[in-house]
Amino acid sequence: MQRTWLVTGTNRGIGLEYVRQIAASGDKVIATARKPAEADELNTVKSQFPDAVEVQELDTGDAQSIAAFADRLDGRPIDILVNNAGLYGGSWSTDSERQTPLMMDYDLWEEIMKVNVMGPFRLIVALLPNLVASDRKLVVNMSSDLGSITNNKHGQSHAYRSSKAALNMITRGLAIDLAEQDVSVISMAPGWTKTDLGGDGAQWETPDSVTRQIKVIQAATPDQSGGFLNLLGEEVAW
Structure with missing residues (x-):
């Protein structure tokens, strides 16, 4: 059965690789970016799979855009919504000082919470119909x-960490709220992946990470709704 996916933040990294792999699989994907005209790699993928890829403008940090x-x-059914768009504020290796106790960029922290927490929540609510x-009904x-x-042994990256912990709480809460409508919601930990955020020293190549994530998503069952899974299908401690 052909599915329709919606993936946010697809101009690069994990989101872009999702689009490549979904399109190649024969499913359809609505791929969003804040500035589609400047998303050269995404538009190249669209040209390779014109019947499978639809590019749309979306700023998940902007309520009006959503x-x-x-x-x-x-009225268009969406089988799987992947809330991938997110903000760290640079890379782990060069910009993490902006999220330390003595050098916290509070304006950045507010923006991170708006994009990483409120954005996904707003989008889920807006696209609930x-x-x-x-048929699939999966977020x-x-x-x-x-x-x-539980696994925070090193501190640092306080703005980003707190946003993802908050996103996990939204996952758990919405899984309960939306159960009567048969909508499942899970959180995904993609692993330390070689993206702009993860850097070249990361564990996973982006294609391998996404392949494993998609496998977990496709195998996810309703009884896993509200869970926090990694790219190997293992439960991650809250």
Whole structure:
């Protein structure tokens, strides 16, 4: 059965690789970016899979952008929503000082919370009719191992960590709230991946990470709703 995916933040990294792999699989994907005209790699993938890839403008940090986007998708079923768009504020290796106790960039922290927490929540609510109208009815919130309170042994990255922990709470809460409509919600920890955030020293190549994530998503069952899973399908401690 052909599915329709919606993936946010697809101009680069994990989101872009999702688009590549979903399109190649034969499913359809609505790929969003804040500035589609400047998303050269994404537009190249669209040209390779013109019947599978649809590129749409969306700024998940902007409530009006989300509302307008939902209006454009009115009535269209969405099987799997992947809330991938997120903000760290640079890279782990060069910009982490902006999230330390003595050098915290509070304006950045506010922006991170708006994009990483409020954005996904708003988008899920706005697209709930689209999800309910589909066969799969699954939401995947892209979290991080850094969002695990239990596994935090190193401190640092306080703004990003707190945003992903908050996103995990939204996953748990919405899984309960939306159960009556048969919508499942899970958090995904993609592993330390070689992206702009993860850097070249990361453990996972981006294609391998996404392949494993998609496998977990496709195998996810309703009884896993509200859970926090990694790219190997293992439960991550809250």
